[in-house]
Amino acid sequence: MATPLVASSTSTIPSSTATTGQIKVEFSGGLELLFANQRSVTLPLPLPTTTSTSTLATPPTVGDLVTYLVNTAMVDPRKELFVVDGAVRPGILVLINEADWELEGEEEYQLCDGDTVLFVSTLHGG
Amino acid sequence: MSPPTSTAAPSSAPTTPQPTSTRLCAHCKLSRPKIQRAKTRDRLCVPCFLHIFELEIHQTITSTNLFQRGDHIAIGASGGKDSTVLAAVLKTLNDRYDYGIKFTLLSIDEGIKGYRDDSLETVKRNAVQYEMPLVIVSYRELYGWTMDEVVQQIGKKGNCTVCGVFRRQALDRGAERLGVSHVVTGHNADDMAETVLMNLLRGDLPRLHRCTAILTASSSSPVRRSKPLKYAYEKEIVLYAHHRKLDYFSTECLYSPEAFRGSARALIKSLERVRPSAILDVVRSGESFVAMVPPEISGVAPSQPNTTATPVVLPPPPPPQQADDDPNAHCGGESGGEMAAFEKQLRENEEATHRETEVKLPQIRKKQKMKQTLMNCRKCGYMSSQELCKACVILEDLNKHRAKLGVQVELDEVEEEAKEGVRRKMEALELRKSVETDTGTDAKE
Secondary structure, three states, X not given: OOOOOOOHHHXXXXXXXXXXXXXXXXXXXXXXXXXXXXXXXXXXXXXXXXOOOOOOOOOOEHHHHHXXXXXXXXXXXXXXXXXXXOXXXXXXXXXXXXXXXXXXXXXHOEOOOOOEXXXXXXXXXX | OOOOOOOOOOOOOOOOOOHHHHHOOOOOOOOOOOEEOOOOOXXXXXXXXXXXXXXXXXXXXXXXXXOOOOOEEEEXXXXXXXXXXXXXXXXXXXXXXXXXXXXXXXXXXXXXXXXXXXXXXXXXXHHHHOOOOEEEEEHHHHHOOOHHHHHHHHOOOOHHHHHHHHHHHHHHHHHHHHOOOEEEOOOOHHHHHHHHHHHHHHOOHHHHHHOOOOEEEEOOEEEEEEOOOOOOOHHXXXXXXXXXXXXXXXXXXXXXXXXXXXXXXXXHHHHHHHOOOHHHHHHHHHHHHHHHOOHHHHOOOOOOOOXXXXXXXXXXXXXXXXXXXXXXXOOOOOOOOHHHHHHHHHHHHHHHHHHHHHHHOOOOOHHHHHOOOOEEOOOOOOEEOOOOOHHHHHHHHHHHHHOOOOOOOOOHHHHHHHHHHHHHHHHHHHHHHOOOOOOOOHHHO
């Protein structure tokens, strides 16, 4: 919601500190089954993207991370269980450093070194 | 059901601009918020969230007089998030507010390898963590069949119906074994909303208007069921489990669930994305239907000894005493007569079901239906409105074909025949279903 104070329109300076480092990505609530039973993976920043969607000029966002996960990291062919119409499937919660991603700007959140992003499914049995 | 303190920051601090109110927990105004509530959009820190989540369930329990001191209550425990959170919260509340309730975990082992056997391990750990005794009742011991064997025989299609019939009776049997007459289950607001939608889409008015009741009792079962989490969002249940680091199991049943429920579920979740309050709104709508259903459908129980109202067909606006019972009951009714109201409602519901059946099945002996009497199943002794209870009807057919299938050679024809037989029986049961008073929410687990 609240965009970071960085004026994104004039971010010509690729702040190298913000875009390098590593993040932790966690899966739970059954989502780990879609990612070869891994509950946690560490990814470098910038993301090892195969597609050229994100440029080096801006730090990768959670949206970029989702794209990376679904295109590259996800081994299970049932992509629709993770992403529907280009967005994280309704019913999957995303926590950025333990906070609801709704409080952090959702897909727009810019990843920093040391961040933890957790994807939890609420869709599995009761 | 709104949280106790949701008022905006007092105007006493005009010097501080918005940041303080948006960057700090809406409740304690001290810590950084981590959770955005779906119901209210309030932003809360973790401790305040946990506390308010528990408090709301406490309010649901007390406002409906759900429990009485000294009760022994079974918690239907699957090891999944809902029942794990239910057990954790009930344990917390029982200690904090001194309910004086004895809780026991009651689990059903359907016999599904790679699913239930693993989740039961979670329940066993929960029993230790929450210091509650655990009783496991298995389909194998009760019926001589595991769900794996059932699916092997009848295929995946329709296996949920078999499982649902078996589970319902198994919970009752387990409760009986424990000597308890009340089982709480982890059905949450999302489940309720799904069920409301499904009943609406099926045009099932009798079930639509009873599916949101927090407590359901039935003449065909000696055990009452209730849903203390009926106003809790699935999202918040998962967040509660996460932030309290609860130990729960999260693998989907291997045998695919009903497609219809799946669609209702996806719809609810999509609605939630656009309008988070939608889930609770649908539940509330379901509750409001109770008030709107005309007496011809909702029924005014003629068999009830104390009712002054005889089954006179009344015009749509319900009689005053009925209006007092439920319309705005929501979750917030305070009066002690609420339980009586529920029970009355339930009796009325049953009445409605009979009538609904008549409409659907004009062929079926009306008089017999009207005078539905309870008996014990000829085979197993379980309470039933028919000579054979549903589980025994299914079992009879399963067993008939088991002999033929004893040798696991390819016997396609026999197998097909067996499947067909069971399916036909299940279709018949579907018809009977509306006669008996199951809430239609059981299938969710």
